Amino acid sequence: MKKRPFHVDAPILHSNHSKPVSRRDFIASGLKTGAHVIGGLSVFSLFANPTKAFAELSGDLQTLRQSCGINVQGAGKIPFIAFDLAGGANIAGSNVLVGGLRGQQDFLSTAGYNKLGLPGDMLPGQNLTNTDLGLAFHSDSQFLRGILERCNTTTVENINGAVIAARSENDTANNPHNPMYAIAKAGADGSLLSLIGSRNTDSGANSMAPLDFIDPNKRPTKVDRPSDVTGLVDIGDLFALLDQQDAVAVMESIQRISAQKLNKVSTGISRDEVIKDLINCGYVKSADLADRFGDSSTLDPAADPDIVGTAGVFSSDEFLNDREFQKTASIMKLVVNGYAGAGTVTMGGFDYHTGERGTGELRDLRAGRCMGACLEYAARKGKPLMLYVYSDGSVASNGRIDDSEEGRGKGEWTGDNSSTGAAFFLVYNPTGRANLMGSSIEDQLRHQQIGFMRPDASVETASSPAANNVNLLVQTVLLNYMALHGEQANFANVVTNQGLGNAAMLDRLTVFQPLDFGTDVQG
Structure with a gap:
């Protein structure tokens, strides 16, 4: 008898995991949902x-x-929102494609996709690749489904993105994934607050921030509900x-x-x-x-018709009954409008190797809806946005199929696997889709994927500085944020001990050409 998927808000406890005792454990299992005045x-x-x-x-x-x-307009930088999917979510393969040396569509082996939860009849090379967002997703990706559900056609046409093959340890607080302080060091700032996050931690998120970037004067303010926003x-x-x-x-x-x-x-x-x-x-x-x-009502997300209501990115019922939607709305309201320079939305319960597939699919779908809401809200406000998604570790399948309604014939998630990890970012630009670096299509495809996987779906740890070092993953994200402003030449001055390499390597790790977004992007 097949297991039923967990409710989207139900906690996940594994018999082979120790009992949750720390804040991080409670968030990863979903027991906790992931202010200053x-x-x-x-x-x-x-x-x-x-x-x-x-x-x-x-x-x-x-x-x-x-x-x-x-300053009533912030620092004039591109708004930045990160999603911290606590617990080790699947990103590669079943959501965003990660391929071999030649890019996303340099497809992996059948056995590799099997490990990524895709059986032989659901391989991305079998016309199951979707590039509506510029970045290639599996056509049945729940991230993709949620994003497209919230974004209108014009918004979608102005989105592009990149994926980073990057392993990180499972179920540990020692992953310095969060880039908030790094983004602030590049100049992002708000007219009310520098940084915000949905957790009351030094990073504002579940994962910690790299120690080299932490500035106690810019500790993120905790914001995870509309009352936190109006109470500012x-x-x-x-x-x-x-x-x-x-x-x-x-x-x-x-x-x-x-x-x-x-x-x-x-x-x-x-x-x-x-x-x-x-x-x-x-x-x-x-x-x-x-x-x-x-x-x-100026600050209240619930009073913003672009956020809540018949024409909003969330219906009134959705907003009233889903705390993750309220959390996302609160962060995006402050960041997109320039009241805060950057923010992190932590979503818990992504340690979803529960012996079936439906639980992970439902949680990925809700995460995608939250991502899409941020992108669509930026479009409605006429602002650019860089949206970054990461998770601490990842999962893998042993090939057993879940053919239930929610499993949809995909492989069950049966355990943690740090080697299948990845992160990705999407860029919305109101004036047109961001242009990839590279003079040829082949070169552009290599820029759109930083690092690569071996045919067996394991991250090739020598494929980029970020592939096996979470601190350098944050530096890679920072480099690309600066590059959107045409400021990548100043990277070594912002990161005095940068570990990404020489100028040629920095060029290789840069995904997009600078955006033409004007000057009034925050405020």
């Missing part, structure tokens, strides 16, 4: 009657913002009495009063001007927050 000054107490307190607009808030270094800004009591325009006017008036008083006194501190500037800019920042976010 920015506050305005509370000004109500400063006025006996705030409706009469110098409420005229100065008309010069933008000048004050500039003088205080307030607290403008105090003033909006209970005034509308947004009057509240901003009052805050600007407070700033002017404060500045006038400070100019008449000495703080008694040697760095007098610095102290005055800090105090003055505190009021300016409060006025700025009130001006931009006084309307609570």
Whole structure:
């Protein structure tokens, strides 16, 4: 009797795994689903009657913002979202194709695909290859199905991607997969926050970040639900009495009063001007927050019609009943609109070698829907987006077939296998599909796949610096993020101890030509 697939939110516990004891164990098994507050000054107490307190607009808030270094548009970099599929998800073969030396469609052996869960009648070379997204997927990929379900035709036409053959250890916290700090080091920043992540960890994700990149000043803020987003800004009591325009006017008036008083006194501190500037800019920042976010719906993912509703990427019922959709919406709302420079969505329960195939298929489908929602939301906002997907380890099949409705005749996942690992990224560009590096089709296909697999579906560990070193995998992702901006020549300055090799190797590891995305991409 065939096993039934686990519910998409059910935890997965294996008899040959130790009992979960750490945060990471609980996320990988699905027992845990994978905030800071920015506050305005509370000004109500400063006025006996705030409706009469110098409420005229100065008309010069933008000048004050500039003088205080307030950037309302982020850093002008391409928004970046990572998906951390905790537990060791299948990426290669049954989802994104990974081939031999000549690229994705340099197909592996039948035995190799069998290990990747594809029986002899479902080999990608048998007209079961889909390149709608530029990057080649298996036609029955659940990642692909979920992405295409959420993206309209025009969005799909402007997406391209690349896959990286890269092994990593199974079920361990020692995989420094997360690239958030590296992306920030390349200049990504937001108008409210530098980095965000759906886990309250140093990386903001399940997997840790490479130690060489960690900057404690940019520790990701935990965001995994709409209330985390709306709770980022607290403008105090003033909006209970005034509308947004009057509240901003009052805050600007407070700033002017404060500045006038400070100019008449000495703080008694040697760095007098610095102290005055800090105090003055505190009021300016409060006025700025009130001006931009006084309307609570500005930040609320649930109030964004492009996210939730009949025309949204999620229906109202989906959003209400699925925490993974709420989590994804919260991250993409902040990142795509430039409020945060980069963010990670951690999804748990991908340690799905459960002796059947359906559980993994259902979880891959939901992950694909979340990926597609991010890409489609970026398209609706007219913003480019780099979306990166990774997992700690991978799985393999022994060839036993699950012919149930959800298994669909594919091989059951029967165990962990780090050698079948891969990661991939997709790039959406509103002005047209990103162009691959290379002067010939053959060369372009080699650029679209970094590293390669042996015919038996094991990563060839000598095929690229990233193939057997997760730290260098992050560097490879960073290089390609910088290359989208035309900044790959500055890579060695950003990563002083880079391990990817000489200029020729950096060119080989670069997938796309720079994007022509304009300047207003964050904000």
